[in-house]
Amino acid sequence: MYVCLCNGISDRQIREVVDRGADSLHAVQAHLPVANCCGQCEDCAREIIDDHHHRVAAARVVAA
Secondary structure, eight states: OEEETTTTEEHHHHHHHHHTTOOSHHHHHTTSOTTSSSOTTHHHHHHHHHHHHHHHHHHHHHHO
């Protein structure tokens, strides 16, 4: 699903950056131009980042 229509950024792209260690919108923006134009996608992007970050962290705890 496209999250940022201005820059054509998908939820999958955001999750991939979180998988590589990004844990905030600012950290994701270092790799993707999400929420840097009109700003309409910022809340959705933050939700995806937070949700996926928590899922990745929980999976690491379970695996340990």
